[in-house]
Amino acid sequence: MTNYILYRTANYVVQPPPYTDPISGRTVTPPSFVAAPAGHVILTQQIGDPSSVSVPAGFALAADPAGHYPVGSLYPVPA
Numbered sequence: 001m002t003n004y005i006l007y008r009t010a011n012y013v014v015q016p017p018p019y020t021d022p023i024s025g026r027t028v029t030p031p032s033f034v035a036a037p038a039g040h041v042i043l044t045q046q047i048g049d050p051s052s053v054s055v056p057a058g059f060a061l062a063a064d065p066a067g068h069y070p071v072g073s074l075y076p077v078p079a
Helices: none
Strands: 002-008 012-014 033-036 041-047 059-063
Antiparallel strands (some): 002 059, 012 033
């Protein structure tokens, strides 16, 4: 068994919903923002056979035998 991390391969961008300004009555659309950047580690797990793991779109597995990337850290995403 080897330690692996699951990390984001692209920024997770959130677009807040528009709302009506109570004073002016105008519709306001807040700017989108990055809630989790590319490389954000969301899971650590020991895996015996990584080819048996189904990774969802937008994520990737990487071996981390020394445990350098805990959940919440940033893994350097390959270019």
